Amino acid sequence: MSTLGLRGATVFDATGRDPVRADVWLTGSTIAEIGPGPGHRDAGEVLDLDGHTILPGFIDAHAHVGLLSFSAQSAWSDAEQAGYIFRNLREALDQGFTTLRDLGGIDGGVVKAAAAGLIEAPRVLPSGQILSQIGGHGDMRPRFSDDPENPSLGCGGLARNHALCTGADQVRAAVRTQLRRGATQIKMFVTGGVLSEGDPLDKPQFTVEEIHAANFEAESFGSYVTVHAHSREGILRALEAGVRSFEHGSMVDDEVVAALARHGATVVPTLAVDEVLGSDPAAWGVPAHLVEDIEELRQAQQRSVELLHAARVPLGSGADLIGITQRTRGREIYLKAKLIGLPDAIESATRVNAELLRISDRVGTIEAGKTADLVIYEGDAAVDAEIIGTTRPKFVVQGGRIIRR
Ligand SMILES: [Zn+2]
Incomplete structure (x- = not known):
């Protein structure tokens, strides 16, 4: 079995321990040993990484590699869309993201293409179609259209538009369909959103009964539901329905925070997208009247x-x-670091995400026995947030293999 030695770097293992200078030895796809290591060890390849930092491979828990445009995606052929999706995946890997939880758009077809070795991609956990109520954040129909379906977006096996459902039975059917197509979790909109028309951010979507139906079906399958939820009532409904994974959580008050804490929920804030949209709204097709909302x-x-x-x-x-x-996937860690400090921001994108995605037995920390997904930066990336925020890793190791150098 091939062996790779990574010598002399600072190791931030994301277990909560302080960074240490150590050698990391990989055997095949696995982290074999962390420590000084015998100097005479005959590793297949040894990288001298003095002055570098080794971190666990990053995990993005809220990706949309298959949502390519707010409005114009159907103008592209399925083949072009596949090309863009595959490029997004390769790009994520180059930025040090060895795992993506995709929260709406792509399904298990893309995962199969990666598993067959046809594309260079991170580990992908797809959600398939996002569940939306009629008139909800995922209702993309022209507002006065009589068409019962959302405009098509790609095709099954690649990327599809949000599923509109009404009532617990339609919700169940939609959940079962996504799971059959390889979804590893179910995504549901339970409050309004910024870039959709006519559904206020502070209002809930779906009933407790509907959310409960989704959660029941997902859990029956050994999976779970995560909800897009900006505001109070939607979060409280989802908690009541048994949901424990929340996206955005951007308008919470003390009472909602206490409820989330009491139920052991995890929240995935999404800071980078606001920065991206706010920095050049026109380029992203954001209507002028929404620019202020995004800043708020x-x-x-x-x-x-x-x-x-x-x-x-x-x-x-x-x-x-x-x-x-x-x-700019790494911007999330950089922006979070400004609020909670860099070590917690890195752990959030590694260990905490791995726990949330239920893959912490394999990834998320640098420990012997785990899969060798690693990011290596020149400089002190566990101290200086600018490094992750503004530069690319020097090496990315995926399953013990150096895929960027
Ligand atoms: Zn999203």
Whole structure:
């Protein structure tokens, strides 16, 4: 079995321990040993990494590699869309993201393409179609259209538009369909969103009964539901329905934070997308009247992160990037670091995300026996947030194999 030695770097293992200078030895796809290591060891390849930092491979818990445009995706052929999706995946890997939980768009077809070795991709956990109520955040029909279906977006086996459902039975059918197509978790909109028309951010969507139906079906399959939820009532309904995984959580108050903490819920704030949309709204097709809303949301989200962190609600990490140039995934860690400090921001994108995604037996920390997914930066990336925020890793190791150098 091949052996790879990584010598002399600072290791941030994301277990909560302080960074240490150590050698990391990989055997095949696994981390074999961390420590000084015998100097005479005959590793197949040894990298001298003095002055570098080794981190666990990053995990983005809120990706949309298959949502390529707010409005114009159907203008592309399925083949072009596949090309953009595969490029987004390769790009994520180059940025050090060795795992993506995709929260809406792609299904298990993309995972099969990666498993067959046809594309270079991170480990992908797809959700398939996001469940939306009629008139909800995922109702993408022209507002006065009589068409019962959302406009098509790609095709089955690649990327599909949100599933509109009404009532517990339709919700059950939609959940079962996504699971059959390889979804590893179910995504549901339970509050309004910014970039959709006519569904206010602060209003709930779906009933407790509908959310419960989704949660029941997902759990029956050994899976779970995560909900897009910006505001109070939607979060409280989802908690009542048994949901424990929350996206955005951008407008929480003390009472909602206490409820999330009491139920052992995890929240994935999404800071990078606000920065991306706010920095060049026109390029992203954001209507002028929404620019102010995005700035307000950005500020509310920052306050919410601080409240949640103070209450020790576990915070996952998700960039929520969409589009065909998803080049700033690491910004999420950088922006989070400004609010909760860099070590917690890195752990959020590694160990906490792995626990949330139920894959912490394999990834998320640097420990013997785990899969060798690693990111290696030049410089002190566990101290200087600019390094992750503005540069690319020097090496990315996926399953023991150096895929970027
Ligand atoms: Zn999203």
